Every structure is written in structure tokens, then in C-alpha cells.
Amino acid sequence: MTQAPMPDGAGNNNAPQARGSAAVGAARVPAPAPAAGTVYGGGPTPTPKPRRTLLAVLIPTLVLAGLLGSGAAVQLTRDLPRPTLTSDITATLRIPGKPASMPWPGTGSAELMIEGLGRLGGSGSGPAQPIGSVAKVMTAYVILQNHPLDGDQEGPTLTVTADDVEDYEGRKVTGQSLVHVEEGEKLTERDALEALMLPSANNIAHQLAIWDAGSEDAFVDRMNAAADELGMANTEYSDPSGFLPTTISTAADQVILGRAALKLPAFAEIVELPDATIPVAGKINNYNDLLGENGVFGIKTGSTDQAGGCLLFAARLKVGAKTLIIIGAVFNQPGANTPEQLAAVNKVVRKLLTSVRKTVKEYELLPTAPAGRVETAWGETATISPATPLKVVGWPGLSVPVKVRTTAPAEGIAAGQEVGEVEASGVRVKLHTDTAAPEPSLWWRLTRLE
Missing domain, CATH: 3.40.710.10 (DD-peptidase/beta-lactamase superfamily)
Known part of the structure; x- marks a missing residue:
């Protein structure tokens, strides 16, 4: 029996498709992406660059933002650590100079001492x-x-x-x-x-x-x-x-x-x-x-x-x-x-x-020269020196016991700041800083851990 022909496009998959704008309602199938390196117009297709990560920028920004929040005020108002003080003055100092040649007797014996020295x-x-x-x-x-x-x-x-x-x-x-x-x-x-x-x-x-x-x-x-x-x-x-x-x-x-x-x-x-x-x-x-x-x-x-x-x-x-x-x-x-x-x-x-x-007379035992240092927690330093020369009574070559008392500054370091004293033979001389030390940076204050 002869089957009646169906109208065009009515369920016949084998029917030829309409081309161009004449094809109404036809499904659009996306074309596959060209392979890397496909030549268009005679040259290679540029390789896409990886995107710059935002983490390198965002993390410091977020940290700073967090610190600038409630924690920033705490960090900025914390007391600074007390600096550390180191003295180079030893417990015994020798009066400089060549020992005197005394006119000792050629016969017999002799002895000399001085009370307190x-x-x-x-x-x-x-x-x-x-x-x-x-x-x-x-x-x-x-x-x-x-x-x-x-x-x-x-x-x-x-x-x-x-x-x-x-x-x-x-x-x-x-x-x-x-x-x-x-x-x-x-x-x-x-x-x-x-x-x-x-x-x-x-x-x-x-x-x-x-x-x-x-x-x-x-x-x-x-x-x-x-x-x-x-x-x-x-x-x-x-x-x-x-x-x-x-x-x-x-x-x-x-x-x-x-x-x-x-x-x-x-x-x-x-x-x-x-x-x-x-x-x-x-x-x-x-x-x-x-x-x-x-x-x-x-x-x-x-x-x-x-x-x-x-x-x-x-x-x-x-x-x-x-x-x-x-x-x-x-x-x-x-x-x-x-x-x-x-x-x-x-x-x-x-x-x-x-x-x-x-x-036996007065000699300079310790000059006004650097005799130690003060160092801050943020890495700044200043030398310390006697405020005036330490002079004692004695003679060249005499060993003199020395006492050093020091007190590190409470926070920062100012020029001429008293940081202790040195004593020998009952004579006392103040120790002070020679220069000021810079204050810590804002970043150090905000990021300090101790």
C-alpha cells in the first residue's frame, strides 16, 4: 500500500534541513572551541595569561584592616618594652701610665702602703x-x-x-x-x-x-x-x-x-x-x-x-x-x-x-668615652658614657675596684638621659646616654607580638 507522503518537517528525520534564514525553529548547536595553536589568518592564537591572584594584595589589606579595627588601639597604646643596658666597665680598672720607680734602699728592706689604696x-x-x-x-x-x-x-x-x-x-x-x-x-x-x-x-x-x-x-x-x-x-x-x-x-x-x-x-x-x-x-x-x-x-x-x-x-x-x-x-x-x-x-x-x-696624686681612671650601650626592642641603640671623667687618687699601675650601678630607661632613649653611675675610691660619676634613639615605627607598633 502506498503510504501517503507526510508534510515537510513533520517528524521525518531524514528530510533535508532548511538552510539559511529560511530554517525556522531549527536547533543551534555550538561549534567546538578551536584547538590551541589553530591558525587564523596566518598566525598563532595568543596563549591566555594566568590571572593575577588577589591573595597577595588582599591578605595584607585584610590584616591591616583588622588591626585598624578594635585591636589597633590596643597595640598603639601598649607600653613599650624597657630597653636593655650593657656596660663595658669591668670590676677593676688600672690607673694608666708607667709605674713610678721608687728610691728603695740598696741594703736592708723597705715597705710602703697607703691606707685605703x-x-x-x-x-x-x-x-x-x-x-x-x-x-x-x-x-x-x-x-x-x-x-x-x-x-x-x-x-x-x-x-x-x-x-x-x-x-x-x-x-x-x-x-x-x-x-x-x-x-x-x-x-x-x-x-x-x-x-x-x-x-x-x-x-x-x-x-x-x-x-x-x-x-x-x-x-x-x-x-x-x-x-x-x-x-x-x-x-x-x-x-x-x-x-x-x-x-x-x-x-x-x-x-x-x-x-x-x-x-x-x-x-x-x-x-x-x-x-x-x-x-x-x-x-x-x-x-x-x-x-x-x-x-x-x-x-x-x-x-x-x-x-x-x-x-x-x-x-x-x-x-x-x-x-x-x-x-x-x-x-x-x-x-x-x-x-x-x-x-x-x-x-x-x-x-x-x-x-x-x-x-701619688689624682689620675683619670675612666674618660668621657662610650662605656656601654642601650638597645631598644625595635633594634635602635645609643652609647652610654660617664658624664665627666672619673678621677681617683693613686699612682700609675694601681688596680682600683669599680662599682657600676645601672638602670635602663623605662621606654625610649633620650640624649643625656641618666642611666646609672660608676664609683671608684669613693668618687661617683653619673652615666648618661650620648644620643637619642628613634621611636618605633607605626608598623612595628601594630605588628609587635611581645
């Missing part, structure tokens, strides 16, 4: 030698330790016995230093100490020893015990007067004793007396011919054939507003007799004291 030097490192009547310094020291005198006190009374008179007479034949005594004579402790230290009376040394310890041997034991306690390792006492050559010591040891003895006011007063008056003997003179010269105010002479000329001395030295105490000893100077021996030792002491006065 230290040992200036010495000479003669041989074994201990006889020291003559310088031994009486220890006798007086032990007596005053056991029987202190305060102020102008005269102390207990000593009565001269027949044995004391006999001892006096027996010493006269050997040419010892003595003061005349009579049986029944009354001497106060101060009278006896004056006779002991000024005219160097050997018989009074013996009398004081018996009065204090009951016997001379017992007293000598006390002398040696005191020497041990003071650290006088090279000293040995055999008698309270120093007449025996077996009483030996060194200049260095006797300087130790001189320092200790001068701390007893009664001792210091007595050794400075040019003369005194005691019962029976009357006026007695101080054998120390240097007394009052070059500031000398003590301490004790000594001379024997074995000891030669000896002097343990103390002198005042004024440097600026300070008064220093020099304590020294010169021992075993040659001479045929006591006057020659004492003249020889005095000559050496004069030279030493003259040299000391030229050498």
Missing part, C-alpha cells in the same frame, strides 16, 4: 732580720689590747718594785735605752707607754711585761700569739724590748702591725708626741727625728749593732680634699753606732716620702 711597693725579700726597738710596737699593742685606754684616761697604776730597779741598774752597763726609776715610784699605764715609745725605755718594756703577764716569757708568748693573729708570718719575738737579736721580723710584717696599732687611739696619740713628762724621769723626748717632717707622725725607731737603723713610720699625705695615711718601714740600714744608723734610715725615708708625694 693599697701597697705601693717594697724591697729586700730576704729572711727576717733583727728589728731592735721597733719590737716595742708589739709590746704597746698587746698592753693596749689587754688594758684599753679611752680618751684621756691614764689607766691603772704601776708601782716600781725593787726588782724593777735592779733590772734598770743591770741594763745600764750594756748601754741600753732606759728611763730612770726609783722604788715605790707610781707610773700610770699611759706614763709607762710614753716612756716605752718616746725614749724607747727597755726597762719599762720589761716592767710592763711583768705587770701584764706575770713574767717576761709569758708576755712574749702573747706577743707571738698576736703576731700570728695579725698574719705576721715572718716574725718571731724573743723579748719585749727588741734588744735581743733573736727578735726578728720583716718590713712588710711590721707594716701590718703598724696599721693595726694606729687604730688604737691611745697608741696613735702617744707616738705623735714630741715629748712628755713622767714621774721621776721628768721630761722625756721622742727619739723619732722625722716627727713633723713630711707629715710624719710616728711610729717607732730601732737600732742595735745587729739590726742597724730601723724605722716604722706613718705620715699624712694631702691630695686635693683627701688626707691619706702612709705607713712604711725601712730596716737594717748600716752605721757604726745608733746616731749613724738612724741618720741612714732617715735619709732613705725622706727620699721615699718625697717620691710618694710626686707619685
Whole structure:
């Protein structure tokens, strides 16, 4: 049977499609994208560039925006961290310059020190030698330790016995230093100490020893015990007067004793007396011919054939507003007799004291130069320096203990800001900043974490 032809476009897929604008309602199928590199008009198609990511721009912007919100005010108003301060000043500084050459004696021994500063030097490192009547310094020291005198006190009374008179007479034949005594004579402790230290009376040394310890041997034991306690390792006492050559010591040891003895006011007063008056003997003179010269105010002479000329001395030295105490000893100077021996030792002491006065003066220990630094948490620094030179009294080569106290600034650093002080030998100098340090940047304030 013949099928009737269907109208064009009515469900017949095999029907030819209308072309051009004549095709009404026909479905539009998109053409596939050309492959990369397809040539159009004779050239390659440009490869599209990747899009620039927005993260690199957005993240800092968002962070800043967040900080500029509620947290920004907190960051900007936070206290700045305290800067850290570092000092370059060591605990000990040495006075610059070449150490002075002192006129030490060619024979015997010598020692010099200055209270509060230290040992200036010495000479003669041989074994201990006889020291003559310088031994009486220890006798007086032990007596005053056991029987202190305060102020102008005269102390207990000593009565001269027949044995004391006999001892006096027996010493006269050997040419010892003595003061005349009579049986029944009354001497106060101060009278006896004056006779002991000024005219160097050997018989009074013996009398004081018996009065204090009951016997001379017992007293000598006390002398040696005191020497041990003071650290006088090279000293040995055999008698309270120093007449025996077996009483030996060194200049260095006797300087130790001189320092200790001068701390007893009664001792210091007595050794400075040019003369005194005691019962029976009357006026007695101080054998120390240097007394009052070059500031000398003590301490004790000594001379024997074995000891030669000896002097343990103390002198005042004024440097600026300070008064220093020099304590020294010169021992075993040659001479045929006591006057020659004492003249020889005095000559050496004069030279030493003259040299000391030229050498001991004010020196610059620390200049006004950078001596440390202050550093902020944001990396800025400023140096610190003494506000003025630190000057001390001493001599070239002297090691001086130094104390440094510092306080870092609370926040920023301003020029000339006080940050502590440095002290040496009782002299204090302020430490300050040399320059200001820049304030932290806004970015550092906003982004700080600590």
C-alpha cells in the first residue's frame, strides 16, 4: 500500500534541513572551541595569561584592616618594652701610665702602703732580720689590747718594785735605752707607754711585761700569739724590748702591725708626741727625728749593732680634699753606732716620702668615652658614657675596684638621659646616654607580638 507522503518537517528525520534564514525553529548547536595553536589568518592564537591572584594584595589589606579595627588601639597604646643596658666597665680598672720607680734602699728592706689604696711597693725579700726597738710596737699593742685606754684616761697604776730597779741598774752597763726609776715610784699605764715609745725605755718594756703577764716569757708568748693573729708570718719575738737579736721580723710584717696599732687611739696619740713628762724621769723626748717632717707622725725607731737603723713610720699625705695615711718601714740600714744608723734610715725615708708625694696624686681612671650601650626592642641603640671623667687618687699601675650601678630607661632613649653611675675610691660619676634613639615605627607598633 502506498503510504501517503507526510508534510515537510513533520517528524521525518531524514528530510533535508532548511538552510539559511529560511530554517525556522531549527536547533543551534555550538561549534567546538578551536584547538590551541589553530591558525587564523596566518598566525598563532595568543596563549591566555594566568590571572593575577588577589591573595597577595588582599591578605595584607585584610590584616591591616583588622588591626585598624578594635585591636589597633590596643597595640598603639601598649607600653613599650624597657630597653636593655650593657656596660663595658669591668670590676677593676688600672690607673694608666708607667709605674713610678721608687728610691728603695740598696741594703736592708723597705715597705710602703697607703691606707685605703693599697701597697705601693717594697724591697729586700730576704729572711727576717733583727728589728731592735721597733719590737716595742708589739709590746704597746698587746698592753693596749689587754688594758684599753679611752680618751684621756691614764689607766691603772704601776708601782716600781725593787726588782724593777735592779733590772734598770743591770741594763745600764750594756748601754741600753732606759728611763730612770726609783722604788715605790707610781707610773700610770699611759706614763709607762710614753716612756716605752718616746725614749724607747727597755726597762719599762720589761716592767710592763711583768705587770701584764706575770713574767717576761709569758708576755712574749702573747706577743707571738698576736703576731700570728695579725698574719705576721715572718716574725718571731724573743723579748719585749727588741734588744735581743733573736727578735726578728720583716718590713712588710711590721707594716701590718703598724696599721693595726694606729687604730688604737691611745697608741696613735702617744707616738705623735714630741715629748712628755713622767714621774721621776721628768721630761722625756721622742727619739723619732722625722716627727713633723713630711707629715710624719710616728711610729717607732730601732737600732742595735745587729739590726742597724730601723724605722716604722706613718705620715699624712694631702691630695686635693683627701688626707691619706702612709705607713712604711725601712730596716737594717748600716752605721757604726745608733746616731749613724738612724741618720741612714732617715735619709732613705725622706727620699721615699718625697717620691710618694710626686707619685701619688689624682689620675683619670675612666674618660668621657662610650662605656656601654642601650638597645631598644625595635633594634635602635645609643652609647652610654660617664658624664665627666672619673678621677681617683693613686699612682700609675694601681688596680682600683669599680662599682657600676645601672638602670635602663623605662621606654625610649633620650640624649643625656641618666642611666646609672660608676664609683671608684669613693668618687661617683653619673652615666648618661650620648644620643637619642628613634621611636618605633607605626608598623612595628601594630605588628609587635611581645
